[in-house]
Amino acid sequence: MSIEVMRQARNAFVWNLNTDLDNIPACDQWAKMLRKNIYALDQAISEAEKQNKWGGLTDEEIKDAINDKLTPECIAIAIEAKLKEKNNG
Secondary structure, three states, X not given: OOXXXXXXXXXXXXXXXXXXXXXXXXXXXXXXXHHHHHHHHHHHHHHHHHHOOOOOOOHHHHHHHHOOOOOHHHHHXXXXXXXXXXXXX
C-alpha cells in the first residue's frame, strides 16, 4: 500500500470520526474502532516514510565503490551498485 493511499484512508477515518459519533451512544464502539485504525495508519505511514528515505554516498563510500575501476561506465555501474546496496538492504 502506498503512503498516499494510507493517508487517504486515514483522512477518511478522521472525517468519519469527526461527524460527532461521540455524541451518539450506539456509535461509541464505531468511534473507538476508528481511533484504533487511525492510530494504526499513522504508525504504518511513519514506518513507510522511514523506509522510503534515500541515502546518498559519502566520499569514502564513493572511493570504496569505484576502487580501481578506471572507465566512466565502470565507475557509474559501481556507484549504482553501492547505492542499491545502501538503500535496499
